[in-house]
Amino acid sequence: MLEIKNLRASVDNNEILKGIDLSIRAGEVHAIMGPNGSGKSTLAQVLAGREAFAVTAGAVTYQGRDLLAMPPEERAREGIFLAFQYPVEIPGVSNLYFVRTALNTIRKQQGLEELDAMDFLALAKEKMKLLGIDETLMGRPVNEGFSGGEKKRNEILQMLVLEPKLAILDETDSGLDIDAVRIVADGVNALRSAERAILVVTHYQRLLNYIIPDHVHVLYNGRLVKSGDKNLALELEEKGYSWLEQGAAA
Amino acid sequence: MKETMISDSSMQAGRGRSQAPAVERELKPPGTRPESAVEEFVAQDYKYGFYTEVEQEVIPPGLNEDIIRLISSKKGEAKFMLDWRLKSYRRWLTMEEPSWQNVHYLPIDYQKIIYYAAPKPKAPGPASLEEVDPEIIRTFEKLGIPLEEQKRLAGVAVDAVFDSVSVATTFKEKLAELGIIFCSFSEAVQQHPELVEKYLGSVVPHSDNFFAALNSAVFSDGSFCYIPKGVRCPMELSTYFRINARDTGQFERTLIIAEVGSYVSYLVGCTAPMRDSNQLHAAVVELIALDHAQIKYSTIQNWYPGDKQGRGGIYNFVTKRGKCLGAHSKISWTQVETGSAITWKYPGCILQGDHSIGEFYSVALTNNYQQADTGTKMIHIGRNTRSTIVSKGISAGHGQNTYRGLVKILKGATGARNYSQCDSLLLGDKCGAHTFPYLEVKNSSSTVEHEASTSKIGEDQIFYCRQRGLSNEDAVSMIVNGFCRQVFKELPMEFAVEAHKLLGVSLEGSVG
Numbered sequence A: 001m002l003e004i005k006n007l008r009a010s011v012d013n014n015e016i017l018k019g020i021d022l023s024i025r026a027g028e029v030h031a032i033m034g035p036n037g038s039g040k041s042t043l044a045q046v047l048a049g050r051e052a053f054a055v056t057a058g059a060v061t062y063q064g065r066d067l068l069a070m071p072p073e074e075r076a077r078e079g080i081f082l083a084f085q086y087p088v089e090i091p092g093v094s095n096l097y098f099v100r101t102a103l104n105t106i107r108k109q110q111g112l113e114e115l116d117a118m119d120f121l122a123l124a125k126e127k128m129k130l131l132g133i134d135e136t137l138m139g140r141p142v143n144e145g146f147s148g149g150e151k152k153r154n155e156i157l158q159m160l161v162l163e164p165k166l167a168i169l170d171e172t173d174s175g176l177d178i179d180a181v182r183i184v185a186d187g188v189n190a191l192r193s194a195e196r197a198i199l200v201v202t203h204y205q206r207l208l209n210y211i212i213p214d215h216v217h218v219l220y221n222g223r224l225v226k227s228g229d230k231n232l233a234l235e236l237e238e239k240g241y242s243w244l245e246q247g248a249a250a
Numbered sequence B: 001m002k003e004t005m006i007s008d009s010s011m012q013a014g015r016g017r018s019q020a021p022a023v024e025r026e027l028k029p030p031g032t033r034p035e036s037a038v039e040e041f042v043a044q045d046y047k048y049g050f051y052t053e054v055e056q057e058v059i060p061p062g063l064n065e066d067i068i069r070l071i072s073s074k075k076g077e078a079k080f081m082l083d084w085r086l087k088s089y090r091r092w093l094t095m096e097e098p099s100w101q102n103v104h105y106l107p108i109d110y111q112k113i114i115y116y117a118a119p120k121p122k123a124p125g126p127a128s129l130e131e132v133d134p135e136i137i138r139t140f141e142k143l144g145i146p147l148e149e150q151k152r153l154a155g156v157a158v159d160a161v162f163d164s165v166s167v168a169t170t171f172k173e174k175l176a177e178l179g180i181i182f183c184s185f186s187e188a189v190q191q192h193p194e195l196v197e198k199y200l201g202s203v204v205p206h207s208d209n210f211f212a213a214l215n216s217a218v219f220s221d222g223s224f225c226y227i228p229k230g231v232r233c234p235m236e237l238s239t240y241f242r243i244n245a246r247d248t249g250q251f252e253r254t255l256i257i258a259e260v261g262s263y264v265s266y267l268v269g270c271t272a273p274m275r276d277s278n279q280l281h282a283a284v285v286e287l288i289a290l291d292h293a294q295i296k297y298s299t300i301q302n303w304y305p306g307d308k309q310g311r312g313g314i315y316n317f318v319t320k321r322g323k324c325l326g327a328h329s330k331i332s333w334t335q336v337e338t339g340s341a342i343t344w345k346y347p348g349c350i351l352q353g354d355h356s357i358g359e360f361y362s363v364a365l366t367n368n369y370q371q372a373d374t375g376t377k378m379i380h381i382g383r384n385t386r387s388t389i390v391s392k393g394i395s396a397g398h399g400q401n402t403y404r405g406l407v408k409i410l411k412g413a414t415g416a417r418n419y420s421q422c423d424s425l426l427l428g429d430k431c432g433a434h435t436f437p438y439l440e441v442k443n444s445s446s447t448v449e450h451e452a453s454t455s456k457i458g459e460d461q462i463f464y465c466r467q468r469g470l471s472n473e474d475a476v477s478m479i480v481n482g483f484c485r486q487v488f489k490e491l492p493m494e495f496a497v498e499a500h501k502l503l504g505v506s507l508e509g510s511v512g
Helices: A040-048 A072-077 A095-109 A117-131 A148-162 A178-191 A230-239 A242-249 B037-041 B065-074 B079-093 B134-142 B172-176 B185-191 B193-199 B210-218 B459-467 B472-488 B493-507
Strands: A002-011 A014-024 A029-033 A054-062 A080-083 A090-094 A166-170 A197-202 A215-220 A223-228 B056-058 B117-119 B156-162 B165-169 B181-184 B221-227 B236-242 B252-258 B263-271 B278-281 B284-289 B294-301 B313-324 B330-337 B342-345 B348-351 B357-366 B371-380 B386-395 B400-409 B417-426 B432-441 B447-456
Touching: A002 A040, A014 A040, A014 A054, A014 A223, A029 A040, A029 A230, A040 A072, A040 A080, A040 A166, A040 A197, A072 A080, A072 A095, A072 B459, A080 A148, A090 A095, A090 B459, A090 B472, A095 A117, A095 A148, A095 B472, A117 A148, A117 A178, A148 A178, A166 A178, A178 A197, A215 A230, A223 A230, B065 B079, B065 B210, B079 B193, B079 B210, B134 B156, B134 B236, B156 B172, B156 B181, B156 B221, B165 B181, B165 B185, B165 B221, B172 B181, B181 B185, B185 B193, B185 B221, B185 B252, B193 B221, B193 B252, B210 B284, B210 B313, B221 B236, B221 B263, B252 B263, B252 B294, B284 B294, B284 B330, B294 B313, B294 B493, B313 B330, B313 B357, B330 B342, B330 B348, B330 B371, B330 B472, B330 B493, B348 B357, B348 B386, B357 B371, B357 B400, B357 B472, B357 B493, B371 B386, B386 B400, B386 B432, B386 B472, B400 B417, B417 B432, B417 B472, B432 B447, B459 B472, B472 B493
Parallel strands: A029 A197, A029 A215, A080 A166, A166 A197, B156 B236, B221 B252, B236 B263, B252 B284, B263 B294, B278 B313, B284 B313, B294 B330, B313 B342, B313 B348, B330 B357, B342 B371, B348 B371, B357 B386, B371 B400, B386 B417, B400 B432, B417 B447
Antiparallel strands: A002 A014, A002 A054, A215 A223, B056 B117, B156 B165, B181 B221
């Protein structure tokens, strides 16, 4: 589904990704772990099409297409979803209206009929129930005045409504208490299927107790320095990241 | 009360602010390549710029007492009207065009303007719709304002003004059953001279300011509305202004009187053809609310804004003011200003009655080379009077947007309260936002609050929307509409939808 080859990216001439190779197939869950500043969020944002990052080398193929040539909205319409680490506030725009507009834009692309307000509300309510989200959240402006936990749950809610093919979660667990982590994990697990792939970017192993990954990769100083199965995450939890330094320096 | 305290010539003096004199605007070529999402979004064509070929009656250009007598005689006016016009003209001759506003334009040659242009009537006397030139009916239909009975917007009565005259007023008879008078200003002068004589100039005196004096001398038509005691007007009343003829100015007057305990919601829309030359629109609107009466006045101003290089467009110099004459009366102004090359207007409220309420909700958008200097005046005279000001300015392209507002609390206004909020949103880095709030408080028991913010539309916000599948245009439109929500929710439903669309249209191409 996603093929990343020798991807290099920089911001303000400062190279952050220094040659990433990664292959994700449909049905798989991959986790990318790494210390602060290793380039995890950059990778997530580059895949989503953030223009602040300049891709200087490499190629990314998504469902057989050149992903890097697609503008962000086209990537979204083709099924790529990024759960933001810092969800953005849009004052005056109701969450309900925002998510419905997004869904209908994507449905249009897929040749499906747009959902009217009533049908959409029914769908949103079902997903909100699953995530234990207070229904009043939908009537409020997008992320405005939301608590940190509400913002993250709102991302997962959007993900469940939009049903992406490739979901990228950028540190969705950070700043959440254990109950909230479990709710987020339930949401992600509900989305798991043979046609979808999920890329979880996280600093901590904790989330991976609830979302069991097929593959775990360690990102260190702009490179994937180690890959393994779910046990690698446990190993990292135990040893921390410092032991990787020697490997990375080589 | 001295006139200068409330007149629209009064925002100039003694504020220690030197204003650049009106000079020729520097026109720069437009950017060859849109640099950001915002710029690309802001460039889109004006959709109402067509011209209608009709047989016209046009008087020679220029202004003198003979021209004023000619206009008055064309209207078959009583002597009190002619006298008032001449008094205004003589006053105007002694006045100077204001230069304190933060807008720049070439001097206007008042002798080159045509002060009266009207489609030729097919038969003398008041025209029924069958007698209106079908071209004109088609014009309004094209603008989304059907005048024919079966196509009328349900629940909205329309007075359609074409250049210098009102061509049709819908639902007149139905409203008359409730005692509501809704007609053209000319008809009011004929049919209800006592009301006109009593209230004309009672809120905006003929000497108020340069443009109001000019209007008082030459105004040719407009709308008149009278809501009798205790009547709640069952439909939205509206006037649609269309400038069509070349080289003419449009000078209309609106007078709305809400008797004790009555309610009316009034709407105004306006458009004009695309031309390379500038045209002047200098209107006056007066609202009077008696005890417990309520007037809600909404404007969607979409005059031709000029082209992308700043050529052409309407000069919109307008004086709008409401007087809360009675206790517990309320006047609300809601305006969405997206058109005109220059907008100069300060719809205000004189809060004379105790416990009266004034409100001003504004969205002003300037794109390309548009300039807006707009805001409000809230004059608190009565006890426990309250006012609310919410102003949202959006600047794109090379647009310059100024909020100018006066809150004045007089000695007797015990317990008066004001809340002002002025927010500016910048799209791109060649536009400007300016805020000039004036506060004059002479009563220590009053409360005045002012909040202001300026923000640039965030790349973060745009990216967030695009990541959810929205196009660049839709993202900016959504963010801008969200920014304006506080104002849009004050508009009547159908017009909120219009405003929403209009904002998208006026901004399209400004993002990149």
